Amino acid sequence: MVSPSSITKLVFLACFVLFSFSDNLVTGQSDKVQLNLYYESLCPGCQMFIVDELVKVFDSDLFTITDVKLVPFGNAEISDNKTVICQHGEEECKLNAFEACGIKILTNPKSQYKFIRCIENDTKNYEQNCFQGFGDDQKEVMNDCYNSDLSKKLILENAKQTMSLKPKHEFVPWVTLNGKPLYEKLNDWVAQVCKLYKGKAPLPKECSSGSVLSETVKTTSELQFSYVNDAMIIN
Structure with missing residues (x-):
């Protein structure tokens, strides 16, 4: 006969195992390198990094070792009445909110990136060009998101994620790898991702490709950073 104390211990052990298993599922533990990009939509350097640099993750085997998180907000400010004031004016606020909706609704990372890259590559004509391949239903859902309170909540x-960065961001594009900022030294971000990866899978060929690394040095040296203390453009 099993004693009450033994039953209690078994119940506790079962609960502990279940909690631990559930916790691991919730946290989504991954051995990939976490690349977070904090940006604002009309910042020239942000556009260049999204269009010309991040494409290297999604068009190569770097995707197998890198998780990308896009956070549109950048150097915007929040007034006392929760109004968002963007560095490059109202159009930037609109695009930031629309992109936040796209990131929320398109849960597949490659689809998210494809959509955001299309917008940042042509911010004037994105409504005509950037919904191809997603379907009318998704377009309607994204428009509903943008026109509702959900976009502001996102x-x-x-804003909360950006403003709680430690150390605080000084400019955009602000890139962190596993939570640590690269500051202005983005020239070797691909090499840094390869160096940080500690998983069991073989390193992708891009990690040993001199052409990829040299191209990164060339393009990121031309980035135009938008600093936190730069003047706001009010329109």
């Missing part, structure tokens, strides 16, 4: 959440 931007306020992005």
Whole structure:
């Protein structure tokens, strides 16, 4: 006969195992390198990094060792009444909110990136060009998101994430790898991702490709950073 104390211990052990298993599922533990990009939509350097640099993750085997998180907010400010004021004016606020909706609705990382890259590559004509391949239903859902309170909630959440960075961000594009900022030294971000990867899978060929690394040095040296203390463009 099993004693009450033994039953209690078994119940406790079962609960502990279940909690631990559930916790691991929730946290989504991954051995990939976490690349977070904090940006604002009309910042020239942000556009260049999204269009010309991040494409290297999604068009190569770097995707197998890298998780990318896009956080549109950048150097915007929040007024006392929760109004968002963007560095490059109202159009940037609109695009930030629309992109936040796209990131929320398109849960597949490659789809997210494809959508955001299309917008940042042509911010004037994105409504005509950037919904191809996603379907009318998704377009309608994204428009509904943008026109509802959800878009503001998403931007306020992005603001919270951006403003709670430690150390604080000084400019955009602000890139962190596993939580640590690269500051202005983005010239070797691909090499840094390869160096940080500690998983069991073989390193992708891009990690030993001199052409990829030299191209990164060339393109990121031309980035135009938008600093936190730069003047706001009010329109």
